Amino acid sequence: MLHASDEETRVPTVLHVIVGYQLRTYFLNAVRSVRAAAPRDHILVVDNASPDPLLRRELRQIAITDDCVELLELTENDLSRNSKVGGLYNAYQIAFEHAMTRGFDMLHLVQADCQVLWWDDEYVTRSVEIFEAHPGCVNIRTLAPSRDSRLGGELDDPGVDGLVRLRKYGLTDTGLYHLGRWRAHSMRFHQSETGHSSHYLAQGFEVLFHPWPTDAPIPWPAVIRGGSQRGKEVRTTRPYLLRPLSPDAVATVKKSSGLVWLEDICIPWGWVCAEPMWGTGIESIDYWVLRYRDAKRNGLRHLLPRPVFSGVDRSDRHGPLRTYHYRPALSRLFLGALWCEFRRRLRRP
Numbered sequence: 001m002l003h004a005s006d007e008e009t010r011v012p013t014v015l016h017v018i019v020g021y022q023l024r025t026y027f028l029n030a031v032r033s034v035r036a037a038a039p040r041d042h043i044l045v046v047d048n049a050s051p052d053p054l055l056r057r058e059l060r061q062i063a064i065t066d067d068c069v070e071l072l073e074l075t076e077n078d079l080s081r082n083s084k085v086g087g088l089y090n091a092y093q094i095a096f097e098h099a100m101t102r103g104f105d106m107l108h109l110v111q112a113d114c115q116v117l118w119w120d121d122e123y124v125t126r127s128v129e130i131f132e133a134h135p136g137c138v139n140i141r142t143l144a145p146s147r148d149s150r151l152g153g154e155l156d157d158p159g160v161d162g163l164v165r166l167r168k169y170g171l172t173d174t175g176l177y178h179l180g181r182w183r184a185h186s187m188r189f190h191q192s193e194t195g196h197s198s199h200y201l202a203q204g205f206e207v208l209f210h211p212w213p214t215d216a217p218i219p220w221p222a223v224i225r226g227g228s229q230r231g232k233e234v235r236t237t238r239p240y241l242l243r244p245l246s247p248d249a250v251a252t253v254k255k256s257s258g259l260v261w262l263e264d265i266c267i268p269w270g271w272v273c274a275e276p277m278w279g280t281g282i283e284s285i286d287y288w289v290l291r292y293r294d295a296k297r298n299g300l301r302h303l304l305p306r307p308v309f310s311g312v313d314r315s316d317r318h319g320p321l322r323t324y325h326y327r328p329a330l331s332r333l334f335l336g337a338l339w340c341e342f343r344r345r346l347r348r349p
Contacts, residue, residue, distance in 0.1 A: 020112025
């Protein structure tokens with residue numbers, strides 16, 4: 001059990017878990033970012049039966065050369081369980097059982113298309129305080145939310161302690177988890193995000209945003225749907241896809257009096273992307289619905305996304321036109337989403 005008291009000064013043990021399938025650039029970036037941010041912590045890497053032999057070989061090499069990294073290679077990713085993510089939640093369940101068997105206090109779950117920008121003991125101590133003050137919380141959100149979260153109605157107003165709750169969720173599939181409570185309530189992931197989020201919400205659980213986010217999704221990512229890749233992985237000559245937070249930037253995050261937004265801390269390193277940022281595939285017109293709402297609320301200048309150049313310089317240019325790598329492809333952003341939505345509506349019974 002976790003306790004925050006004068007008698008208990010030990011920092012709780014945390015197992016960082018990265019679960020991924022394919023998308024080699026993202027997966028390796030996630031693993032390396034965790035190791036850089038938390039160099040003394042234990043890491044479990046779960047490869048959910050990726051068919052890429054080069055990815056598997058590189059993950060094995062990381063585990064061989066680092067005594068604190070353990071690699072779990074699953075042999076099957078059952079795509080029939082979930083048309084979107086396959087057997088992802090089975091992989092999660094294996095990781096949780098692994099962590100509890102080894103006596104860890106908390107589990108930090110990172111998807112392979114995300115990056116950990118920073119981590120320290122003070123963050124863990126603050127998390128303990130949040131758990132202690134909210135007995136119905138098993139899962140703290142460590143991902144920084146995009147500003148579009150406000151427009152999509154995903155957030156409740158801050159509570160009396162200033163913390164923001166994720167609306168309509170009693171459990172999410174990323175973040176920091178209290179393993180003592182997880183075990184005590186015999187919790188399990190369902191085969192869909194909506195399944196476990198609504199189930200545990202109905203039981204009175206809540207998901208709170210950590211006021212100091214450590215993790216960021218790679219904006220405008222390639223995704224795996226039904227076992228097939230859609231879109232291209234972004235590439236960069238920089239050490240990571242996103243710029244890690246400096247000590248000064250971390251201090252600024254810790255002093256913030258409200259939510260720290262994704263667009264405040266997520267700096268594409270050596271490439272350019274559009275903001276407000278999008279954390280999953282463009283498979284509907286949802287992004288453009290939010291742009292309409294943003295323009296209606298804040299003025300026409302918010303109707304179109306804006307490019308983020310803060311993480312690039314001249315050395316990041318490429319090609320004969322000396323342009324920058326840009327995500328998403330403009331054709332995909334302006335036409336692809338509309339075409340996908342059109343096809344989806346045609347297929348409706």
